[in-house]
Amino acid sequence: MAAKPVDFTAAAGAIVAAGRKLGALGLTPATSSNFSMRLDNGNLAVTVSGRDKGALTPHDVMVVDMQGEPIGTSAKPSAETLLHTQIYTRFPEANAVLHTHSRAQTVASRLYARAGVIRFEGWYTTHESQLDLPVFANTQQMPELVAKVGAWIDSGKPLYGYLIDGHGIYTWGRDMAETERHVEAFEFLINCELDLRRLKFSTLEAPL
Amino acid sequence: MAAKPVDFTAAAGAIVAAGRKLGALGLTPATSSNFSMRLDNGNLAVTVSGRDKGALTPHDVMVVDMQGEPIGTSAKPSAETLLHTQIYTRFPEANAVLHTHSRAQTVASRLYARAGVIRFEGWYTTHESQLDLPVFANTQQMPELVAKVGAWIDSGKPLYGYLIDGHGIYTWGRDMAETERHVEAFEFLINCELDLRRLKFSTLEAPL
Amino acid sequence: MAAKPVDFTAAAGAIVAAGRKLGALGLTPATSSNFSMRLDNGNLAVTVSGRDKGALTPHDVMVVDMQGEPIGTSAKPSAETLLHTQIYTRFPEANAVLHTHSRAQTVASRLYARAGVIRFEGWYTTHESQLDLPVFANTQQMPELVAKVGAWIDSGKPLYGYLIDGHGIYTWGRDMAETERHVEAFEFLINCELDLRRLKFSTLEAPL
Amino acid sequence: MAAKPVDFTAAAGAIVAAGRKLGALGLTPATSSNFSMRLDNGNLAVTVSGRDKGALTPHDVMVVDMQGEPIGTSAKPSAETLLHTQIYTRFPEANAVLHTHSRAQTVASRLYARAGVIRFEGWYTTHESQLDLPVFANTQQMPELVAKVGAWIDSGKPLYGYLIDGHGIYTWGRDMAETERHVEAFEFLINCELDLRRLKFSTLEAPL
Numbered sequence: 001m002a003a004k005p006v007d008f009t010a011a012a013g014a015i016v017a018a019g020r021k022l023g024a025l026g027l028t029p030a031t032s033s034n035f036s037m038r039l040d041n042g043n044l045a046v047t048v049s050g051r052d053k054g055a056l057t058p059h060d061v062m063v064v065d066m067q068g069e070p071i072g073t074s075a076k077p078s079a080e081t082l083l084h085t086q087i088y089t090r091f092p093e094a095n096a097v098l099h100t101h102s103r104a105q106t107v108a109s110r111l112y113a114r115a116g117v118i119r120f121e122g123w124y125t126t127h128e129s130q131l132d133l134p135v136f137a138n139t140q141q142m143p144e145l146v147a148k149v150g151a152w153i154d155s156g157k158p159l160y161g162y163l164i165d166g167h168g169i170y171t172w173g174r175d176m177a178e179t180e181r182h183v184e185a186f187e188f189l190i191n192c193e194l195d196l197r198r199l200k201f202s203t204l205e206a207p208l
Numbered sequence: 209m210a211a212k213p214v215d216f217t218a219a220a221g222a223i224v225a226a227g228r229k230l231g232a233l234g235l236t237p238a239t240s241s242n243f244s245m246r247l248d249n250g251n252l253a254v255t256v257s258g259r260d261k262g263a264l265t266p267h268d269v270m271v272v273d274m275q276g277e278p279i280g281t282s283a284k285p286s287a288e289t290l291l292h293t294q295i296y297t298r299f300p301e302a303n304a305v306l307h308t309h310s311r312a313q314t315v316a317s318r319l320y321a322r323a324g325v326i327r328f329e330g331w332y333t334t335h336e337s338q339l340d341l342p343v344f345a346n347t348q349q350m351p352e353l354v355a356k357v358g359a360w361i362d363s364g365k366p367l368y369g370y371l372i373d374g375h376g377i378y379t380w381g382r383d384m385a386e387t388e389r390h391v392e393a394f395e396f397l398i399n400c401e402l403d404l405r406r407l408k409f410s411t412l413e414a415p416l
Numbered sequence: 417m418a419a420k421p422v423d424f425t426a427a428a429g430a431i432v433a434a435g436r437k438l439g440a441l442g443l444t445p446a447t448s449s450n451f452s453m454r455l456d457n458g459n460l461a462v463t464v465s466g467r468d469k470g471a472l473t474p475h476d477v478m479v480v481d482m483q484g485e486p487i488g489t490s491a492k493p494s495a496e497t498l499l500h501t502q503i504y505t506r507f508p509e510a511n512a513v514l515h516t517h518s519r520a521q522t523v524a525s526r527l528y529a530r531a532g533v534i535r536f537e538g539w540y541t542t543h544e545s546q547l548d549l550p551v552f553a554n555t556q557q558m559p560e561l562v563a564k565v566g567a568w569i570d571s572g573k574p575l576y577g578y579l580i581d582g583h584g585i586y587t588w589g590r591d592m593a594e595t596e597r598h599v600e601a602f603e604f605l606i607n608c609e610l611d612l613r614r615l616k617f618s619t620l621e622a623p624l
Numbered sequence: 625m626a627a628k629p630v631d632f633t634a635a636a637g638a639i640v641a642a643g644r645k646l647g648a649l650g651l652t653p654a655t656s657s658n659f660s661m662r663l664d665n666g667n668l669a670v671t672v673s674g675r676d677k678g679a680l681t682p683h684d685v686m687v688v689d690m691q692g693e694p695i696g697t698s699a700k701p702s703a704e705t706l707l708h709t710q711i712y713t714r715f716p717e718a719n720a721v722l723h724t725h726s727r728a729q730t731v732a733s734r735l736y737a738r739a740g741v742i743r744f745e746g747w748y749t750t751h752e753s754q755l756d757l758p759v760f761a762n763t764q765q766m767p768e769l770v771a772k773v774g775a776w777i778d779s780g781k782p783l784y785g786y787l788i789d790g791h792g793i794y795t796w797g798r799d800m801a802e803t804e805r806h807v808e809a810f811e812f813l814i815n816c817e818l819d820l821r822r823l824k825f826s827t828l829e830a831p832l
Contacts, residue, residue, distance in 0.1 A: 029396040124791040188653040237604040375540040445812040583748040
């Protein structure tokens with residue numbers, strides 16, 4: 001898939017395929033998660049609220065404009081659509097957004113909520129020698145969440161994704177394939193970090 | 209599947225399909241677990257005792273009445289059929305019941321048996337900000353177990369499912385699809401809670 | 417499959433199928449594990465030494481007699497064939513034996529080697545309210561191992577399977593299906609026991 | 625596959641197949657990992673840099689000479705090609721090399737980096753009663769890494785594979801099938817060792 005906006009048919013197809021893949025990996029339990037792609041007409045294709053993301057059809061994907069308003073449908077978009085539109089507005093190179101809710105993402109968001117960030121250091125999975133993944137408090141008020149994310153971007157600190165406390169990850173990329181790789185890389189790093197935390201403890205206290 | 213009672217053929221088909229799905233996820237080890245659906249004639253379709261739930265055929269599903277007595281068959285229903293009939297009697301909107309026996313469900317039931325409940329708080333997987341999952345002692349005497357569950361319902365506290373100590377979960381829904389989502393959501397939440405317990409400990413004792 | 421000895425073609429087929437299933441579950445890493453069935457002529461079908469048990473063909477199954485001597489072949493049977501013949505000799509109702517080498521089985525064998533037994537109690541996966549799984553030291557000398565197993569049987573204590581330190585489990589049944597269920601049930605119980613051990617610790621030290 | 629160098633078509637086919645298998649097992653997250661085979665003309669077939677190793681095609685495999693220089697292509701080989709050529713140069717019997725980056729490999733490399741080695745002892749998965757897997761610091765400078773590996777080989781200590789801190793494992797074999805078994809055996813042993821470490825701690829501090 002080219003790193004530019006696509007038409008609705010292509011976007012819906014890519015979203016359905018991503019959902020099947022991520023669902024099979026256990027990253028989208030129950031009706032959690034939401035996905036979107038930037039369309040070539042400036043609008044957004046986004047998943048309809050409340051569907052099983054591992055078993056989507058193109059009918060579970062709808063169009064909203066960059067203000068999050070439904071276009072040509074009475075369906076209800078994901079409650080978190082404004083987090084998607086913010087990403088497309090602030091990152092012009094982003095053409096796909098994935099929000100997943102895996103066990104590791106959800107547990108890590110709880111553990112690092114107070115610190116407000118997970119700092120990945122010493123892993124050579126990505127090209128970054130140090131990578132910060134912020135964890136935002138879950139106010140369940142979209143405008144507040146949007147403001148928190150916006151403040152991080154305004155600060156000039158790099159941002160490749162973020163966690164919401166108790167709720168999972170948001171990440172994005174130039175196309176769906178790159179975005180899926182970002183989900184995969186973050187899922188891997190978070191799991192490694194949690195493992196190290198569990199195991200370092202025994203190192204400190206009871207060296208074998 | 210509509211959120212109303214179905215005929216035996218539809219019920220047996222849904223039970224076989226649910227078993228294949230849940231078995232593949234490792235939620236029904238050996239011959240554990242039992243499943244049922246409410247029938248449109250007021251009876252119940254329930255799995256025959258002792259079968260491998262991941263490889264059911266319609267012949268492994270039988271009919272019992274609301275007192276748990278076999279109808280038109282000499283097969284032996286699950287030993288826990290009275291827990292199923294209780295759910296259908298007390299929750300008129302319930303049309304499907306799933307009892308599974310996953311590793312996380314079974315281990316959590318042991319750990320929280322003394323407390324008598326797992327309180328889920330701070331997870332945004334479901335719409336509930338706080339969710340109590342009771343854990344009932346395993347007397348292996350059905351009438352005692354039925355009385356314990358009944359007392360909880362009589363108390364007016366919400367009930368979406370329950371654990372039996374050393375034995376796994378019971379949950380229900382308006383149709384099989386919703387019930388499968390409830391199993392999936394509880395399985396996810398229990399795993400998250402156990403992970404947090406393992407990891408919070410290291411936080412408290414050895415902050416990294 | 418009937419609960420009685422079968423011919424070589426049926427035995428080889430059941431062994432190949434069991435290997436594919438257990439291999440896919442990760443219970444037979446590298447060239448570990450060995451499987452056998454009792455034949456209707458009083459001999460034994462057993463896996464040839466050193467093969468990948470997840471990708472067996474009937475050519476990887478050979479015949480030995482009840483003394484473990486190859487019949488009609490120059491192939492080398494599993495080094496542990498005498499543990500198989502012992503089981504068939506001491507348990508006349510046993511018609512299939514599976515030895516697997518899963519991570520949980522192997523780790524648990526190390527942890528409980530000194531105690532010499534894992535006692536399962538409070539789990540309602542099997543019909544037994546209490547189940548002892550002995551762990552025998554790994555002398556790598558077959559006659560010594562055979563003597564240890566024999567001494568346990570002679571003591572009159574029930575025996576449904578055993579672990580060898582650092583090496584995995586042996587279990588058996590009346591046919592291959594029952595034996596696969598025994599592997600599955602032990603694998604489940606061992607995993608539950610290890611989870612409880614990890615989690616009980618945090619309970620004792622840092623109740624949440 | 626015979627234990628001798630093969631032609632490019634056979635090598636590319638074996639590399640693509642190994643990638644699909646290892647990717648499905650979660651050993652090659654994102655674009656990590658790299659694979660190679662010795663060719664019958666004295667050169668090397670190696671994966672092109674940056675590709676998803678779980679979804680390779682023969683076009684993602686290129687030829688380099690034993691100095692790591694591309695032959696007949698403008699593609700860029702894996703940044704770590706010199707670690708591959710070193711293995712083929714120092715171990716004449718090696719015809720395939722796999723570098724993977726699993727969660728267990730990566731986490732273990734962090735935990736044992738200071739010790740510089742993981743000593744496997746008491747496991748009967750392999751034929752070795754004791755097995756040392758060195759962990760080399762990740763300088764990200766290939767010549768330094770090559771020198772470290774070379775010094776270990778020069779010391780005369782046996783070497784069947786090695787970890788690079790934060791980065792995963794390198795292992796090799798006489799053909800691709802044997803090399804895949806080595807990856808599988810190391811992955812298994814590393815997971816067992818980490819489990820034991822987690823569980824031994826609770827044994828020492830809180831015997832149950």
